[in-house]
Amino acid sequence: MNVTENQNGSALRGRVRAVVHGVAYGDALGAPVEKLSAAxxxxxxxxxxxxRTKWHRDGQSEAARQGRVRGNGIVTDDTAMTLALMRIYQRELRHLDAWDMGNGMVREITWERYWVPELQREAPLIERLFYPEKWIFQRHQLSGCDPRQGGVGNMVNCGAAMYIAPIGIVNAGDPTAAYDEAINFAMGHQQSYGLEAAGVLAAAIAQAFIPGTTVEDIVRVAHDHAHDGTRDAIAAIADAAENLRRKGADADEVTAEFQSCIAPFSAMGDDLVHKPEKAGRASHAYQPSRLFSIEELPLALGFCITTGGNFKKAVEDGINSGRDTDSIGVMAGSILGALHGETIIDAEDAALLDSANKMNLKHLSDQFTQAVIQIHSKDMARAEQTAMTRRRLNEQTQKAAE
Known part of the structure; x- marks a missing residue:
């Protein structure tokens, strides 16, 4: 399938730039209000x-802020880990699995030093990561687990899905391959519905690269690849989103309806702050379940529907819905970046993201695109060889039958 051009002629390179920009934009827009409710x-x-939004925790002590800064274009671990995954592909120039989580990602987060925008210094990324992402180091290096069992025992959250976009790009045009590779890789980090979300988001992004694809196609593919609670949550949100879009509901009404729809599948609620009062009381919201779903992915898909696929409005509606705002923004931004290509990139926003985070997203995206092209070339050669082998086997079978 030819995915080098989409329906409006934008090249693969431009669409990769748009996905990476969509990740960084959604992340930076949502970061200042993460963990606040919509109200x-x-x-x-x-x-x-x-x-250019001020972080809601500005003015707190450095200790209260854990030494971090946010706002005015600064990205978080969502973007940092996305870039880490891109670098793994650039080194390996092949498809990935759980062993690459145990080797490549452990090296990226623990033993390499990069500029960490929230810390305003070069540091190993693990110094910034939340506990479910630190689990990667604990399981693979400290415990020496079978890489395929790395996610077992982890807190179930959106941590794998938030950086999985590069797998959708590498498998552009083949949602099933994207789902399978995301599951094979992310099982080294996550489990249960947290792992499922990573596979489904990768499939959605791979679908978005297919010429002529619509938002409805992307949501259908996401739903059809999903299992258990994730599948049911996507269906519930998608149905509600279609009704809300037809009636022209405003953003606040959409948020209220979406949070009502997602409640049976996610017990996250509005109180996301971990504090002493919660000690010893693990929430069932983060435990394995066949019935649950992370809420960020179904919500992101819902906002893609209600906004008619409008990039900026979908991301803005998503982050203004509250809770895990940056990850909702990342997911909506990456899907619609893949769908629309470079047209979604605002020059002023791109310049701010680069300057605030001491990075060149365009250059980083283009480097990754070269790796993607090489992987695609190997895929096509392998497919041709497989087709030739099967033709010969079929010919031999027919001759034997004669």
Whole structure:
């Protein structure tokens, strides 16, 4: 399948740039309000529509902020780990599996030093990561587990899905291959519905590269590849989103309806802050279940529907819905970046993302694209060889039958 050009003629390189930009934009837009409820965001900000937004924790002590800074275009671990996965592909120039999580990702987060924007210094990324992502190091290096069992025992969350976009790109045009590779790789990090979400998001992004694809096609492919609670949650949100779009519901009404729909599948709620009062009381919201779903992915798909696939509005509606705002923004941004290509990239926003984070997203994207092209070339050669072998086997079978 030819995925080098989409329906409006944008090249693969431009679409990869758009996915990476979509990740960084959604991340940076949502980061200042992460863990606030939709009501708290409305009360404090009205509506967040600009990267030049002040972090809601600005003014707190450095200890309270854990030494971090956010706002005004600064990205978080969502983007940092996406870039780490891109670098693994650039080194290996092949498809990945759980052993690459145990080797490549452990090296990336633990033993390499990069500029960490939130810390405003070069450091191993693990110094910034949340515990479910530190689990990668603990399981693979400290415990020496079978790489395929790396995710077992981890807190179930969206941590693998938030950086999985590069797998969708590497498998552009083949959602099933994207799903399979994402599961094979991310099982070294996540389990249960957290792992499922990674596979489904990769499939959605791979579908978005197919010429002529619509938002409806992407949601259908996501639903059809999903299992258990993730599949049911996507169906519930998609049905609600279609009804809300037809009636022209405003963003606040959409948020309220979506959070009502997702409640049976996610017990996250509005209180995301880990604090002493919660000690010893593990929430069932983060435990394995055949019935649950992370909420970020179904919500991101829902906002893609209600906004008619409008990149900026989908990301803005997503992050203004509250809770895990940056990851919702990342997922909506990566899907619609893949769908629309470079047209979604605002020059001023791109410049701010680069300057605030001391990176060149265009250059990093183009380097990754070269790796993707090489992997695609190997895939096509392998497919041709397989087809030739099967033709010969079929010919031999027919001759034997005669």
């Amino acid at each position: 708290q965001i409305r009360e404090r900000y009205g509506r967040v529509t600009s990267l």
